[in-house]
Amino acid sequence: MVSADGYVRVTAAALRATPLAHLLSELDADLDLPPSTASGACLASIAGYTEWASQTTPALSVGWDWRIATSGCRVRYERQGEVRSNIMLVDARRQDLGPLATLAVLGVAVDNLDWERAVDDYISKRYACHLSNITVTESRPNL
């Protein structure tokens, strides 16, 4: 159940055993998309956030920022910053582990999640007409 402070309290083991499903993802609103004739576009400028939740009652909710990073012609999604959630982890005696410990565990949990594909599928469908305009023609150092 949800605590009066709004947190859902779970143990780390319970968190690991609870599947999280993709809810939605968005591009950041200040995305500076290149025109259709552009070349040499820098994919590192693409960033956004994603939201995931459990199907449990109450729901566990996690969200984080991401960006698309390029290395040569390789493109990959990277999590940016801390995970945002309604979760407070507790130990076996139901004592709070605290926000910092919870953040650390959530970060590992998210990084072990195969979230990149789901975000890419969602974003690609939602912004298909925009993303089809992006072309990578060169690798850039220090990205």
Added chain:
Amino acid sequence: MRVISGAVAGLPEGYYGRVAHYRHRVFVEQLGWRLQVQDGAEIDQFDRPDTVYVMVEDEAGNIAGCSRLLQTTQPYPLAELFPQLLNGLPPPSDAKVWELSRFAAKDFNARAATPLAQFASSATALLMRASVACAAERGAQRLITVSPVGIERLIRRLGLQAHRAGPPMIIDGHAIFACWIEVDRSENA
């Protein structure tokens, strides 16, 4: 920039109308929210004599941001319209819990400012801190806010102690969520 706050009766003359028009420009014209409108002003049933407004004004006297504070012992949007955002928790009704709504910091006089750039603007940060301080002065220990998901990023970037109440939901085509802000632990952030 300067901050003006208070209930309608305590605001300088004309400010309430200016805020209502500013909200119309932001929420109705820019964001496309379907809200109650009266003569180009966005006003609803939660704009009452006890409602507290916080505004940021730029050096030229233009409104650059506003927010609305409601004590949860009286009707407020989250409890009346979006209780499902609380993830099963009953809506709070507590003099120490206030709701923050209609938070917007859009400087219509700034050139080429993108929405995300607005997040980081000094007006946005000033408005959020002023809203928290204003609520604290009135006895709030916690704030609950119904907002677009992006507000959570702003809150965290400002170092405020906050966490979401549950997953965001798509309502009228917009992803919104409820978020708790700890006033005591955020005032000095």
